[in-house]
Amino acid sequence: MMDFGVTGATLAVFVLTGVLLVCSWRRKMRHSRLPPGPPALPLLGNALQIDKRAPDRSLMKLSRKYGPVFTVWLGPRPAVVLCGFEAVKGALVDRADDFGARGTVPSIRKVTKGYGIASSNGHRSHQLRSFAVTALTDFGKGTKTLEDFIRQEAQCLVEVIRRTEALPFDPTFQLTCATANIMCAVVFGSRFDYTDAKLRTLLDMITENMEVISSPWGQLYDLLPKLLDCLPGPHNRLFENAAKIKSFLREMIQVHKDTHTKGSPQDFIDSFLIKMEEEKDDPDSEFSDENLLLSTFNIFLAGTDTTSSTMRWGLLLFLKYPEIQEKIQREIDEVIGFDRTPTIGDREKMPYTNAAICEVQRYSNIIPLNLPHTVTRDTEFRGFMIPKGMIVIPLLASVLYDSNCWESPESFNPDHFLDEEGRFKENEAFMPFSAGKRMCIGQAVAQMQLFLFLTTLLQNFTLRSREDPHTIDISPLSSGFSTLHRPYQLYCVPRKSA
Structure with a gap:
């Protein structure tokens, strides 16, 4: 019996080794023309070679x-x-048709099931993206424009911050409320008071989800979703929160169904409902309840968190570099003064402020890995063959920190966007919203918010830190799905002329 046990164990090891070798050979043959890369372990792949706190840095090192x-x-x-x-x-950009499809992210796929703008492909993606771009553009042309909403919300934000009475506070909640209310205006046609319990709960869930999806647990789920679905852990909060957020959005959609007036849309949901009615007899239409829910989900969450996070990075960087804050304020005083609020038309007259805000976006590197793409067909690229359907990761961090494109990529330096005469200059490598066919549809909305919110805040307040600027740590806390800054507090001193 003893000998048989040893022989059986040996045979099992032999069979398992054989299976792994066959799988490895078949995998190698199928991907024989793939680009080179580090050796991978069965099942785990290259997980052990990628820092879960900074996968973008690990990938740049491998490159x-x-x-x-x-x-x-x-x-x-x-x-x-x-x-x-x-x-x-x-x-x-150059091969947009080949690389323009969305790759699968298991955590996002579980929430969306392929519906909505962010994770759909083909006919569905084309219909929904085209509609959303038009709807967002039309919203900015109404009797009360998008700029009007943002300027009004900026004044609300100033009043809320004024109540801190120059005492230290963490600005996360206030800034997230402000950006959330802009997306509420776009999607729902209304805003919430900052003390509204439902808004607070909603924003807490959004913040927690961004922390979880950027954490090692979130990355591990996207590596091994079937295994993690069977295990307890923080990753499950992603789906619990997503379900609650979708429930809230369903309620808002139902209110619109009950009250909206045909032919006079006030927001994105109204416009979508009208489109649903127009195409109700078209079997190829993608304007359905599920696509309405998930498109609303995509726009609301993406527009709220990324812009808020960029503004929080901006305030942190202005604390770290008070001399940059002072230059912005001088330009605000010269161009805008104190007798009126900033307008988007001021941006072209304020090259330094514009440059500083763009540099905040570059340096903060909010979505470092980009959302994954995939190729729509077998694609020859730079001498390699990428099979149809394979995941492609266009590493945005490597573009925003490319030393061939930026003079000092590791430094926060607004001069990256200024010419020798102090005029604003574009840079092709400025891709915080990605590029090509999957470029973020909310770019214009986000850039308008960043300019109007940040200039309004610096028009009214000087930002101060409780610690010496030289000791402020601006290295990321983590940079998984999103680049998270370290917790900080600031106090806002009212400017005397304000």
Whole structure:
């Protein structure tokens, strides 16, 4: 019996080894023309070689060895990583038709099931994205424009901050409320008071989800979703919160169904409902209840968190570099003064402020890995063959920190966007909203918010920290799905002329 046990164990090991070798051989043959990359373990892939707190940095480090186009294994799935401006532009812009499809993110797929704007492809994606771009553009042309909403909300934000009476506070809640109310105006046609319990609960869930999806638990779920679905852990909060947020959105949609007037849309939901009615007899229409819910979900969450996070990074960087804050305030005083509120028309007259805000977006690197893409067909790219359907990661961090495109990429430096005469200058490598066919549809809304909110705050307040600026740590807390700053507090001193 003893001998049989040893023989049986040996045989089991032999069979398992054989299976793994066959799987490895079949995998190698199928992907024989993929770009090179680090050796991968069965099941885990390259998980042990990628820092879960800073996967973008790990991938950029790997690119120094394997080149700007290389392969990593995300658990059992291969993915092609594009690193640096030339590679990313070459794919997303120059080969937009080939690289324009959305790749699957298991955590997002579980929430959306392929519905909505962010994770759909093909006919559905084309219909929903085209409609959303038009709806957002039309919203900005109404009797009360998007700029009007933002300027009004900026004044509400000033009043809320004024109540802190120059005492230290964490600005996360106030800034998230402000950006959430702009998205509420776009999607629902209304805003919430900052003390509203429902708004507070909603924003708490959004904040928690961004923390979880950017954490090692969130990244582990996207590597091994089937395994993690069977296990307890913080990753489950993603789906619990998403379900509650969707429930809230369903209530708001139902209110619109009960009250909206045909032919006179006041917001995104109204416009979508009208489109649903127009195409109710079209079997190919993608304007359905599920796509309405998930498109609303996409716009509201993406527009709220990313813009709020960028503004929080901005305030932190202005605390770290008070001399930059002072230059912005001088330009505000010269162009706007104190007798009126900022307008979007002021931006072109304020090159330094515009440059500083763009540099906040570059430096903060909010979505470092980008949302994944996939190729729509077998695609030859830079001498390699990428099979149809393979995940492609256009690494935005590597573009925003490309030393070939930025003079001092690791430093916060508004001069990156100024010419020798102090005029604002564009830079092709400025891709905080990605590029090509999957570029963020909310870019114009976000940029308008960043300019109007930040200039209004600095018109009214001088930002101060309780610690010496030299000791403020501006390194990221983590940079998974989103780049999170370290917790901080500031106090806002009213400017005397304000």
